[in-house]
Amino acid sequence: MSGLISGKKGSRRLLMGNEAIARGALEAGVKVAAGYPGTPSSEIVENLAKVAEAGNLYVEWSTNEKIAMEVAAAASFARLRSICVVKQNGINVASDFLLHLAGSGTRGGMLVIPCDDPGALSSINEGDTRHFARLLEIPLVEPGDFQEAKDMTKWALELSEELQCVIMMRSVTRLSHASGNVTLGDLPVTDVKAEFRHEGFPLDPNEGIITSAPVAFRHSQQQEKLKKATAAFESSPFNTYTGPEKPEVLIVTSSACNLYSREAINILKAEERVGILKLGTTWPLPEKLIENRLQKCDSILVVEEVIPFMEENLKILAQELEPKIGRKIFYGKRDGSIPSVDEMNPDLVIAPLAKLLGIEYQAMSEEYATNAMQKSFFAAPVRDLTFCPGCPHRASFWSINNVLKLDNNRGFVCGDIGCYTMATLPTGFSTLKTLHSMGSGTGVASGFGKLTQFGMNQSVVTVCGDSTFFHSVIPALVNAVHHKSDITLVVLDNSGTAMTGFQSHPGLEVDASGGDAVKLDIESICISMGAVVKKCNPFDFEKTQQLLFELLEIKEGVKVLILEQICALSPEKKAKKNFEMSVDESRCKGESCGCNRLCTRIFRCPGLVWHEESGISRIDEAICAGCGVCSAICPVGAISRKEVAYE
Amino acid sequence: MEILGTKELMEQVRDKGLCVSCGACVEICPYHKSYKGKIALVFDCDMTPCQCYAYCPQTETDRDLLSRTMFGTMDKGEALGQYRSIIAAKAGSKIKSNRFQNGGTVSALFTHALDSGLIDAAVLTGQNDDLPEPMLIENACDVASCATTKYMATPTLAAVHKAIRDGRKNLGVAGTACQVKALATIKANPLGKAEQENSIGLSLGLFCTWSLDTRKFSAFLAGETGGEKIVSMDVPPPPAETFKIKTENEEREFPLKEIRKMIPRGCACCPDMTAEWADVSVGAYEGKPGWNTLIIRSEKGEQWVEEAIADDYLVRDEFPRSRLEHLTLGADNKRKKAEEFLTKEKK
Numbered sequence: 006m007s008g009l010i011s012g013k014k015g016s017r018r019l020l021m022g023n024e025a026i027a028r029g030a031l032e033a034g035v036k037v038a039a040g041y042p043g044t045p046s047s048e049i050v051e052n053l054a055k056v057a058e059a060g061n062l063y064v065e066w067s068t069n070e071k072i073a074m075e076v077a078a079a080a081s082f083a084r085l086r087s088i089c090v091v092k093q094n095g096i097n098v099a100s101d102f103l104l105h106l107a108g109s110g111t112r113g114g115m116l117v118i119p120c121d122d123p124g125a126l127s128s129i130n131e132g133d134t135r136h137f138a139r140l141l142e143i144p145l146v147e148p149g150d151f152q153e154a155k156d157m158t159k160w161a162l163e164l165s166e167e168l169q170c171v172i173m174m175r176s177v178t179r180l181s182h183a184s185g186n187v188t189l190g191d192l193p194v195t196d197v198k199a200e201f202r203h204e205g206f207p208l209d210p211n212e213g214i215i216t217s218a219p220v221a222f223r224h225s226q227q228q229e230k231l232k233k234a235t236a237a238f239e240s241s242p243f244n245t246y247t248g249p250e251k252p253e254v255l256i257v258t259s260s261a262c263n264l265y266s267r268e269a270i271n272i273l274k275a276e277e278r279v280g281i282l283k284l285g286t287t288w289p290l291p292e293k294l295i296e297n298r299l300q301k302c303d304s305i306l307v308v309e310e311v312i313p314f315m316e317e318n319l320k321i322l323a324q325e326l327e328p329k330i331g332r333k334i335f336y337g338k339r340d341g342s343i344p345s346v347d348e349m350n351p352d353l354v355i356a357p358l359a360k361l362l363g364i365e366y367q368a369m370s371e372e373y374a375t376n377a378m379q380k381s382f383f384a385a386p387v388r389d390l391t392f393c394p395g396c397p398h399r400a401s402f403w404s405i406n407n408v409l410k411l412d413n414n415r416g417f418v419c420g421d422i423g424c425y426t427m428a429t430l431p432t433g434f435s436t437l438k439t440l441h442s443m444g445s446g447t448g449v450a451s452g453f454g455k456l457t458q459f460g461m462n463q464s465v466v467t468v469c470g471d472s473t474f475f476h477s478v479i480p481a482l483v484n485a486v487h488h489k490s491d492i493t494l495v496v497l498d499n500s501g502t503a504m505t506g507f508q509s510h511p512g513l514e515v516d517a518s519g520g521d522a523v524k525l526d527i528e529s530i531c532i533s534m535g536a537v538v539k540k541c542n543p544f545d546f547e548k549t550q551q552l553l554f555e556l557l558e559i560k561e562g563v564k565v566l567i568l569e570q571i572c573a574l575s576p577e578k579k580a581k582k583n584f585e586m587s588v589d590e591s592r593c594k595g596e597s598c599g600c601n602r603l604c605t606r607i608f609r610c611p612g613l614v615w616h617e618e619s620g621i622s623r624i625d626e627a628i629c630a631g632c633g634v635c636s637a638i639c640p641v642g643a644i645s646r647k648e649v650a651y652e
Numbered sequence: 653m654e655i656l657g658t659k660e661l662m663e664q665v666r667d668k669g670l671c672v673s674c675g676a677c678v679e680i681c682p683y684h685k686s687y688k689g690k691i692a693l694v695f696d697c698d699m700t701p702c703q704c705y706a707y708c709p710q711t712e713t714d715r716d717l718l719s720r721t722m723f724g725t726m727d728k729g730e731a732l733g734q735y736r737s738i739i740a741a742k743a744g745s746k747i748k749s750n751r752f753q754n755g756g757t758v759s760a761l762f763t764h765a766l767d768s769g770l771i772d773a774a775v776l777t778g779q780n781d782d783l784p785e786p787m788l789i790e791n792a793c794d795v796a797s798c799a800t801t802k803y804m805a806t807p808t809l810a811a812v813h814k815a816i817r818d819g820r821k822n823l824g825v826a827g828t829a830c831q832v833k834a835l836a837t838i839k840a841n842p843l844g845k846a847e848q849e850n851s852i853g854l855s856l857g858l859f860c861t862w863s864l865d866t867r868k869f870s871a872f873l874a875g876e877t878g879g880e881k882i883v884s885m886d887v888p889p890p891p892a893e894t895f896k897i898k899t900e901n902e903e904r905e906f907p908l909k910e911i912r913k914m915i916p917r918g919c920a921c922c923p924d925m926t927a928e929w930a931d932v933s934v935g936a937y938e939g940k941p942g943w944n945t946l947i948i949r950s951e952k953g954e955q956w957v958e959e960a961i962a963d964d965y966l967v968r969d970e971f972p973r974s975r976l977e978h979l980t981l982g983a984d985n986k987r988k989k990a991e992e993f994l995t996k997e998k999k
């Protein structure tokens with residue numbers, strides 16, 4: 006059984022931020038958790054799924070974030086505690102429902118937990134979800150370390166239940182994915198019965214109907230709840246101040262930036278000169294607490310990541326308070342003291358702080374910096390982002406690229422979100438030409454496919470993975486079919502949500518906790534919509550290309566090609582090689598072939614290596630996944646494959 | 653003349669819309685491929701010097717190199733190219749088929765060359781469904797299957813390269829002016845490729861004023877004939893200004909003006925009407941239906957024609973002076989038009 010549920014009260018454990026949040030949910034007696042996989046958020050639901058049976062929870066990977074939010078809300082409506090976990094842009098997907106949920110109110114405690122990714126370490130955006138809290142008028146809290154990640158989860162769930170409104174608890178990559186010591190609390194023995202009461206007076210928050218109308222009435226109730234939340238925030242244990250009573254500079258910060266700020270002060274040995282007001286409750290701001298701190302210092306440095314969210318809110322408050330506390334000078338994003346893109350780090354805090362304090366500071370000597378730069382430049386091998394050895398996507402894009410180039414009418418592919426997003430890069434032969442959010446490949450393609458009346462005659466192709474297909478491609482596909490948009494959708498079906506770690510999805514027979522689930526068949530779905538559907542194995546280049554050519558020939562309506570091949574890393578494959586590969590040294594002519602190293606320069610599976618000394622290609626047995634595909638690309642047939650017989 | 657690579661081939665030829673889909677760059681590397689009458693670069697390649705650039709008839713031409721290779725002399729720059737004699741010709745009694753474009757001289761010469769062992773195999777241009785397709789012909793009896801002119805740009809030379817890659821030597825090839833120019837370059841072997849040694853045995857050039865974009869023209873044909881099988885096509889001599897298409901059930905004429913719209917841009921810079929870089933060149937004999945104009949250019953070509961006549965594969969007739977003047981005028985006109993186009997391009 007996972008340590009998450011066996012850990013005793015008072016014991017200390019090294020927990021990843023996401024594990025701490027999961028434990029906090031358990032300590033708060035959460036019964037339902039739902040989410041859609043997305044880095045850096047996935048481990049919260051994953052860990053809860055592992056203890057679902059032992060802890061009598063219901064945990065699901067929902068089809069998309071909006072549905073995850075709805076599933077969690079239903080639990081709250083039935084007076085259970087619940088959480089909904091998504092990555093930053095998941096909030097965008099769920100935001101329509103969330104807007105209405107903010108208005109309708111909740112019953113059992115409910116948290117929506119977005120894990121943001123400043124610096125876009127594993128995203129193609131660095132969306133800042135804090136703005137949604139203000140936009141949708143719901144309270145926002147942000148843990149500042151690992152212990153807080155656990156404790157705040159419980160505290161915020163209790164507060165949500167008391168206020169009867171959903172609360173947003175935001176984490177970030179550096180908190181979710183780093184680990185620290187956490188002292189555990191009690192796991193409650195709960196025996197709550199799920200029950201949805203709807204027979205009372207319609208406007209009764211506990212017995213009536215749950216909706217955001219009548220709007221003026223419910224909206225004013227919602228704002229009352231926000232006032233109560235502000236009052237609770239004034240005495241929240243997660244808002245702390247450390248430093249001298251009257252500091253020269255007051256840092257106001259939150260979340261992971263709290264750690265960077267502490268380190269910066271420590272490095273500058275400025276403990277006696279600088280104070281840190283670390284806020285755990287970041288919207289609405291606890292006004293009295295802030296008034297009290299601002300009164301004692303005139304120079305305020307706001308340290309936060311991405312957009313100046315706290316900075317702007319603080320400035321509004323300071324303006325309102327000016328008659329009482331006098332004029333304050335703010336340093337932060339707006340004056341350029343702190344960058345408003347990418348991740349923060351201690352150095353980025355040190356620079357403006359040292360300037361404010363008049364301290365000469367250089368992070369490292371020039372000599373060291375040049376030396377380090379040179380060493381890392383010359384000694385580190387060049388490694389670009391690439392598909393894994395044996396990845397079906399490399400094979401799929403090889404075919405898609407070939408067909409579109411040969412089709413020769415400047416056809417292009419609208420991309421989508423998954424591992425195959427990397428096909429914007431050379432590893433996927435730079436095949437993708439547009440790339441936005443989940444499901445938008447098919448939506449954008451649907452639009453392109455209707456532009457023939459304005460003279461567009463390029464082939465329009467789009468791709469999506471199996472999980473993305475269910476997440477949000479289906480409505481876009483419906484749109485394209487309905488409007489007879491001339492597009493070809495290639496479904497790269499690798500049987501799992503591979504990019505985020507093989508979470509289940511509606512195309513599989515298992516659910517998040519490993520239980521039985523109903524599998525939906527992509528092919529039948531597309532056929533029932535009226536699309537022309539073909540299916541094959543992307544490792545068969547000839548067949549794949551022939552089918553794709555055939556589909557592109559059909560000039561009106563939606564065509565779907567399903568390329569089915571399990572992910573090379575899938576646990577089900579157990580790292581088995583299907584083929585033993587080798588390069589026939591007498592056939593590979595190396596540099597004199599005229600192929601210009603097609604295998605190691607273009608196809609570039611990491612399992613193929615160019616051997617400088619002998620001037621020919623070789624198979625790196627340790628890396629090769631034995632998929633056998635590269636034997637079909639060598640123009641002189643020097644790469645051969647031998648089927649591996651397993652018992 | 654410097655031989656460059658794919659990057660320059662793309663810049664100088666294909667990206668400018670000057671490619672005529674001859675196929676000279678196809679099947680020599682994994683990068684240039686042909687599909688339905690169009691040539692594509694499937695992946696970038698930065699190698700140089702390269703065969704693709706060397707053989708392409710639309711890159712700069714080293715006329716002296718070609719002249720030395722084909723005729724053993726320096727280039728003389730004449731309108732009809734170098735030649736030994738010009739005759740009228742048509743298929744002789746040895747040839748059983750009677751379905752030709754004109755006099756069947758091309759089919760007759762290749763039937764003879766295969767029968768007599770002058771060449772090991774031939775690369776001709778046949779048809780597959782509605783698209784022209786290069787074919788490797790090993791038996792004389794299959795030559796007839798490629799007869800008649802498909803007025804569409806065809807990557808015939810791709811099949812030549814493929815045959816060479818499969819180890820074949822001493823090939824006989826029929827092609828339009830651009831194609832035989834590329835063949836002459838392959839024969840000159842400027843990059844010293846071992847596989848190209850003795851690969852080309854005989855080359856036969858087809859007179860050519862223009863060809864048509866394969867995709868556009870096949871779509872046009874499909875639309876006009878509703879998918880009926882095409883038996884033949886022809887451009888009757890001036891002043892007809894028409895294009896004739898014969899299907900199994902009917903014969904139809906289209907204004908040449910409409911058809912000309914489908915000429916690939918690359919044809920406009922070709923100065924060569926009589927396919928000067930070949931052993932022999934063959935065209936229609938205007939005003940003498942059922943006969944061909946046959947230009948005998950190289951010594952090898954001369955032997956080929958003489959043997960074919962001696963063995964009754966071919967019959968000959970006089971080619972009068974008045975015809976020669978007419979032909980020269982036509983060739984001159986094409987050259988001038990190409991020069992005008994190129995001057996405009998440079999601007």
Ligand SMILES: Cc1cc2nc3c(=O)[nH]c(=O)nc-3n(C[C@H](O)[C@H](O)[C@H](O)COP(=O)(O)OP(=O)(O)OC[C@H]3O[C@@H](n4cnc5c(N)ncnc54)[C@H](O)[C@@H]3O)c2cc1C
Nearest residue numbers: 752753754755756757758759776777799800802861935936
């Ligand atoms: C695109 C094109 C344009 C031409 N324009 C003219 C012109 O303006 N004036 C003129 O006098 N003659 C022209 N010709 C030549 C003419 O049409 C006849 O091919 C020639 O007179 C030989 O006739 P034949 O009866 O001997 O041919 P056949 O015995 O019928 O044999 C014809 C041969 O042509 C070859 N061929 C057919 N289509 C193509 C093609 N698309 N590409 C390469 N080879 C092909 C085949 O290999 C076949 O062996 C043109 C030919 C082509 C292919």
Ligand code: SF4
Nearest residue numbers: 671672674675677708
């Ligand atoms: S003209 Fe011929 S050789 Fe030149 S690019 Fe086109 S197909 Fe290739």
